[in-house]
Amino acid sequence: MRSLDSAGAAELQEPGLSQLPPDDAPPDASEEPAAAEVAGTLGWCAEPEAKKKAPCPGLGLFYTLLSAFFFSVGSLFVKKVQDIHAVEISAFRCIFQMLVIIPCLIYRKTGFIGPKDQRIFLILRGLLGSTAMILIYYAFQATSLADATVITFSSPVFTSIFACIFLKEKYSLWDALFTLFAITGVIFIVRPPFLFGSNTERMGESYSVHLKGTFAAIGHAVLAALTLVILRKMGKSVDYFLTIWYYVILGLVECVIILFILGEWSLPYCGLDRLFLILIGLFGLGGQVFLTKALQIEKAGLVAIMKAMDVVFAFIFQIIFFNDMPTWWTVGGALCVVASSTGAAIRKWCQGSK
Numbered sequence: 001m002r003s004l005d006s007a008g009a010a011e012l013q014e015p016g017l018s019q020l021p022p023d024d025a026p027p028d029a030s031e032e033p034a035a036a037e038v039a040g041t042l043g044w045c046a047e048p049e050a051k052k053k054a055p056c057p058g059l060g061l062f063y064t065l066l067s068a069f070f071f072s073v074g075s076l077f078v079k080k081v082q083d084i085h086a087v088e089i090s091a092f093r094c095i096f097q098m099l100v101i102i103p104c105l106i107y108r109k110t111g112f113i114g115p116k117d118q119r120i121f122l123i124l125r126g127l128l129g130s131t132a133m134i135l136i137y138y139a140f141q142a143t144s145l146a147d148a149t150v151i152t153f154s155s156p157v158f159t160s161i162f163a164c165i166f167l168k169e170k171y172s173l174w175d176a177l178f179t180l181f182a183i184t185g186v187i188f189i190v191r192p193p194f195l196f197g198s199n200t201e202r203m204g205e206s207y208s209v210h211l212k213g214t215f216a217a218i219g220h221a222v223l224a225a226l227t228l229v230i231l232r233k234m235g236k237s238v239d240y241f242l243t244i245w246y247y248v249i250l251g252l253v254e255c256v257i258i259l260f261i262l263g264e265w266s267l268p269y270c271g272l273d274r275l276f277l278i279l280i281g282l283f284g285l286g287g288q289v290f291l292t293k294a295l296q297i298e299k300a301g302l303v304a305i306m307k308a309m310d311v312v313f314a315f316i317f318q319i320i321f322f323n324d325m326p327t328w329w330t331v332g333g334a335l336c337v338v339a340s341s342t343g344a345a346i347r348k349w350c351q352g353s354k
Helices: 039-043 061-082 086-108 114-141 145-152 155-166 173-190 207-237 240-262 272-297 299-306 311-323 330-351
Strands: none
Touching: 039 155, 061 114, 061 145, 061 272, 061 299, 061 311, 086 114, 086 240, 114 145, 114 207, 114 240, 145 173, 145 207, 145 311, 145 330, 155 173, 155 240, 155 299, 173 207, 173 330, 272 299, 299 330, 311 330
């Protein structure tokens, strides 16, 4: 499901396009948490096939549009499930993904532990990815759908910074400019009282809840970026399905421990809540399938740019289903963050084409 979220990758996530090999991975790792978590499931258990020419021009971008729509609908259902804690939703998400990953690992004969020298990175990837998913699900519940989605698009900025620190990748003036745009956009969305005055009750939730949701979304963006850096560090030495396995197992353990501490575990009530949990898993998986399909036949840079449609769908759903008209500050912040993410994707694409 912005995850690849941070919770997944959106996870998440929720945790974006972290299923790409390190050399081709665009800087957009934040998407919905699931995007960063199970995007390799398109091939299900089959071995990778030779690249095929796209059947018709623009088909890859159409798949990306469908992926953005599916992820956004999944996020909408997370927002609708208000009677179930975000951590419990994450636990159900891990169980759903586990049912898909186990037969794939058995078929591919990769084992369930991984290379000895890579296990520490696999553990870190699992813990960071699952925490990102939990944070983005909490953000969806605590703040507006549009605000949380927009903030996750700041992940490429953190990816550039962490790649410079841990992987010794070059950090240019362009990266600094994109960072400035992203920070400006987040400030417009948070609207701190010391800059915008004390009248911060501009939305249905209290400002304190909005602030918690905002920081959760920022935390998702940071952890999703770290997850992508770890995946780049491991490179192709570890099967991607194995990285997903560590994500779902450690994520499930983490969720159970947190729920035990908080005392929030409860079976979903009969009716819509159970249906929403199933739909969250189905739409998240559908988004991952279409995202992977798009990346098989389209350049990663174009896919990363097209994923800005996540923000468009988030604004549309927020207006239609919650009757919540975004403020001009939110719109301005969205433009800044999307411009930053798009600029980073274009620059990465241009560098890769040289």
